[in-house]
Amino acid sequence: MKGKVSDEEWKIRVDLAAAYRLIAFFGWDDLVFTHLSARVPGPDHHFLLNPYNLMFEEVTASSLVKVGMDGNPVQETPFMTNAAGFTIHSALHMAREDAQAVIHLHTPHGQAVSAHRDGLLPLTQAAMLIREDVAYHDYEGLAVDLDERARIIADIGDKGAMLLRNHGTLAIGETIGEAFIRIYFLERACQAQILALSAGDNINHPPQGSPEVTAQQGRIGLKLAAGMLAWPALLRKAYRLDPDFAT
Structure with a gap:
């Protein structure tokens, strides 16, 4: 794929593939069932999404699928994409100019906090850093109904992160790096909250x-x-783990 796309798009592909590899490294993947995306520069509102049948540690810059706002690939590809991934990611890419990158995860700790009545609590520094930037969206079933996009956009408002109730976590960013750092803090906050609550009632509140x-x-x-x-x-770590992602 390198040489067949602009230098700007290739850099985005490399960063997004690195993010997939890093998600796998941190153990935040869920077989092939979560998704990261990034908008491709240009007037056509295309964005990159993972090939549905590849594990995250297999994703490369060239294997990412470029799709249009109708959900169909805009270039020939042997891969398919995730319909639920398209619904969630296209909603944010269409409605938020700052949603250049979108990360959605199904980690056990993220799902647990998303199912907690009070959501994310200000129990740790990580939670306090991100909590005021977190929105909530009620569960509607598998996200394959395109009508849900309007409700996702209404619920996230101007926030940079979201807890999809009974489902998982989500973060957006003006860059892939920004989305990754935001989801990192949200995931760490969720993990710490579950650990703290499991230790009993003697919680020190800030x-x-x-x-x-x-x-x-x-x-x-x-x-x-x-x-x-x-x-x-x-990014340096991703190259040390396996530079194959950048091919």
């Missing part, structure tokens, strides 16, 4: 006002982590 202060710090820190710190380091 002092009044500190969650709001931490949320403001998080809005600034996430951009820095995605642009200059953690995402560049994660």
